[in-house]
Amino acid sequence: MFDISAQASRATHAPQPVRTAIFPVAGLGTRFLPATKATPKELLPVIDTPLIQFAIDEARAAGIERFIFVSHPSKASIERHVRQDANLARQLRRKGKNQIARKLEEAALSECEHDIVFVMQDEPLGLGHAVNCAAAHALPGAVAVILPDDLILGKGCIKEMVDAYQTAGVGHMVASMQVASDKVSSYGILDPIETNGQIIRARGMVEKPDATDAPSRQAVVGRYVLDGSIFSDLDRIEPGAGGEYQLTDAIAAGAARLGLAGFAFSGTRFDCGSKAGMLAATLHRAQQDDEFADVLASVAAPMSAAKVTVAA
Ligand code: UTP
Numbered sequence: 655m656f657d658i659s660a661q662a663s664r665a666t667h668a669p670q671p672v673r674t675a676i677f678p679v680a681g682l683g684t685r686f687l688p689a690t691k692a693t694p695k696e697l698l699p700v701i702d703t704p705l706i707q708f709a710i711d712e713a714r715a716a717g718i719e720r721f722i723f724v725s726h727p728s729k730a731s732i733e734r735h736v737r738q739d740a741n742l743a744r745q746l747r748r749k750g751k752n753q754i755a756r757k758l759e760e761a762a763l764s765e766c767e768h769d770i771v772f773v774m775q776d777e778p779l780g781l782g783h784a785v786n787c788a789a790a791h792a793l794p795g796a797v798a799v800i801l802p803d804d805l806i807l808g809k810g811c812i813k814e815m816v817d818a819y820q821t822a823g824v825g826h827m828v829a830s831m832q833v834a835s836d837k838v839s840s841y842g843i844l845d846p847i848e849t850n851g852q853i854i855r856a857r858g859m860v861e862k863p864d865a866t867d868a869p870s871r872q873a874v875v876g877r878y879v880l881d882g883s884i885f886s887d888l889d890r891i892e893p894g895a896g897g898e899y900q901l902t903d904a905i906a907a908g909a910a911r912l913g914l915a916g917f918a919f920s921g922t923r924f925d926c927g928s929k930a931g932m933l934a935a936t937l938h939r940a941q942q943d944d945e946f947a948d949v950l951a952s953v954a955a956p957m958s959a960a961k962v963t964v965a966a
Pocket of ligand 1: 678680681682683684685686695775777779780781783802803927
């Protein structure tokens with residue numbers, strides 16, 4: 655683990671504008687095979703909204719100017735989803751489906767309003783490598799990184815973080831939530847110094863520790879606001895856990911120089927990289943929409959009947 659003194663961690667870092675968001679979407683999505691053989695994980699829907707759309711909407715709400723997607727040549731449908739499709743909108747309007755045409759236009763990124771950049775990561779060499787593929791395209795200042803398979807519903811997480819970053823006085827900020835002790839070995843875990851509201855100042859972080867060695871239960875999840883020097887630290891790291899270039903290692907390497915904080919976001923997070931998380935997100939959204947009340951009631955009734963039978 656990289657460690658920094660409490661004194662260094664309190665050093666104030668001049669706030670930088672956050673104009674760029676990086677979306678790493680080049681992974682293999684093996685946990686969802688065979689669904690992800692031909693359909694990118696990032697396009698799997700929670701009811702009718704693909705994961706990548708939630709991520710785009712979150713970045714747009716945070717006032718991001720440049721959207722950099724780090725994709726793979728086999729995942730071209732992500733770009734088709736992200737950009738406007740004038741032809742489809744025309745066809746829908748011709749059929750009188752104006753409302754859905756407008757919905758699609760509002761969801762897609764517009765080249766008049768945003769910079770849209772696609773770069774390719776030809777081999778999935780890890781999240782750190784994916785983020786570094788965006789280096790040449792990032793605007794000056796800090797960068798936001800959003801992992802679309804970590805779905806955070808509620809108050810826009812990356813906006814909350816960008817706002818907090820302006821006064822936190824740290825170079826790197828990572829979204830953080832407390833997890834059960836049997837889950838710490840699945841996450842990057844913060845080594846906290848002190849908590850002030852939603853800001854958790856930390857000495858460093860350690861990737862996937864054993865529960866017994868973990869410095870806390872404060873897990874890092876898929877939203878980051880990172881000082882622009884992250885790219886030079888990414889250039890220097892060696893492959894870490896699993897032979898992959900770990901973003902965590904580059905963040906930890908900069909922590910002593912820049913200060914590091916976790917951010918206890920206020921939304922609800924679903925790990926949509928896992929089947930259970932995807933199901934939970936789907937049920938959560940269904941419960942919030944009257945359209946699905948009857949379906950939910952009809953599946954819940956036989957399930958509780960089955961439970962009674964088992965218990966008996
Ligand atoms: P994950 O590790 O959750 O995604 O990466 P994965 O590797 O695609 O999924 P599994 O574990 O095999 O099921 C989180 C995000 O980072 C991207 C993924 O596309 C996902 O959006 N990623 C990961 C890259 O872009 N490149 C990589 O080398 C690794």
